Amino acid sequence: MKYSEVRLICKGGEAWHRDVLMQDLAGMGFETFESHEDGFAAYIASEQLDLQGLESLLIHQPLGFEVTYTVREILPQNWNAVWESNFEPVIVADQCYVRATFHPSIPTYPYEIVIDPKMAFGTGHHQTTSLVMCYMLEESFDGKDVLDMGCGTGILAILAAKMGASRVWAIDNDPVCIDSVVENKTLNHTPHIVAKCGTADLLPSDRFDVILANINRNVLLDQLNRYAQSLREGGKLYISGFYDGVDLETLKAAGADYALKYVSHRTLGGWAAACFRK
Ligand SMILES: C[S@@+](CC[C@H](N)C(=O)[O-])C[C@H]1O[C@@H](n2cnc3c(N)ncnc32)[C@H](O)[C@@H]1O
Numbered sequence: 127m128k129y130s131e132v133r134l135i136c137k138g139g140e141a142w143h144r145d146v147l148m149q150d151l152a153g154m155g156f157e158t159f160e161s162h163e164d165g166f167a168a169y170i171a172s173e174q175l176d177l178q179g180l181e182s183l184l185i186h187q188p189l190g191f192e193v194t195y196t197v198r199e200i201l202p203q204n205w206n207a208v209w210e211s212n213f214e215p216v217i218v219a220d221q222c223y224v225r226a227t228f229h230p231s232i233p234t235y236p237y238e239i240v241i242d243p244k245m246a247f248g249t250g251h252h253q254t255t256s257l258v259m260c261y262m263l264e265e266s267f268d269g270k271d272v273l274d275m276g277c278g279t280g281i282l283a284i285l286a287a288k289m290g291a292s293r294v295w296a297i298d299n300d301p302v303c304i305d306s307v308v309e310n311k312t313l314n315h316t317p318h319i320v321a322k323c324g325t326a327d328l329l330p331s332d333r334f335d336v337i338l339a340n341i342n343r344n345v346l347l348d349q350l351n352r353y354a355q356s357l358r359e360g361g362k363l364y365i366s367g368f369y370d371g372v373d374l375e376t377l378k379a380a381g382a383d384y385a386l387k388y389v390s391h392r393t394l395g396g397w398a399a400a401c402f403r404k
Pocket residue numbers: 157246247248249250254255258275276277278279280281282297298299300303324325326340341342345367
């Protein structure tokens with residue numbers, strides 16, 4: 127999948143003006159943001175980029191807050207080069223060590239995950255991945271049926287499998303991610319992960335004990351009812367990929383519409399993850 131980078135230069139305004147703008151951009155499908163001194167960069171799948179919508183959003187910024195932007199398409203191979211030169215191992219909650227194939231193993235951590243992300247998302251570096259992993263590390267997965275929706279590299283599915291889940295499905299609508307999961311499940315000796323390319327339409331009629339979905343606010347809002355149908359009574363749903371504040375409140379309200387009881391949330395760097403129980 128091709129991605130576009132929109133580089134926004136912000137002049138004037140308060141810090142929270144940028145936060146609100148990021149939230150609005152997330153609502154338009156932007157998935158990742160990178161802060162810079164003079165503004166920020168926002169990343170979106172090129173096919174979702176709506177330049178007219180972006181123009182109209184930027185024109186309607188508060189008085190005194192000026193935003194200009196440039197757009198460039200990121201060539202898929204650049205992700206690889208950037209990752210290979212920058213990827214440092216990550217330790218999540220002092221329990222899970224995530225490394226690349228070229229890093230040495232550290233067997234003292236209870237869980238070690240080896241990731242070769244290629245062009246897929248999910249190295250443990252992003253706040254949303256790490257928030258869900260922190261939740262998972264407090265959960266028992268022994269013998270459970272688990273779904274990882276929007277699996278990217280499969281990092282969450284692999285952690286569930288390593289923590290004892292007996293049936294693990296990993297679904298992503300990007301075929302590049304599915305190739306990555308297939309490679310990563312071999313690297314991690316978790317062959318029972320079933321990787322499927324598609325959306326919530328692929329969900330089977332039998333249900334899961336735990337559903338993990340780190341995607342984005344709009345997709346989550348769209349798919350929450352499908353997750354509710356696919357969860358067993360008492361099962362847990364962990365979601366992330368959205369912001370603390372309005373996004374979280376919107377998702378809590380939407381969950382209640384489908385009998386998903388809000389349990390808790392946690393935040394990191396403005397991002398949020400939430401847990402619901404059916
Ligand atoms: C933020 S990444 C999360 C990757 C990984 N699960 C993690 O936690 O790091 C979101 C993933 O969801 C996938 N995705 C986006 N929309 C989707 C949809 N409608 N159905 C399934 N997957 C989707 C994207 O391709 C991307 O790989």
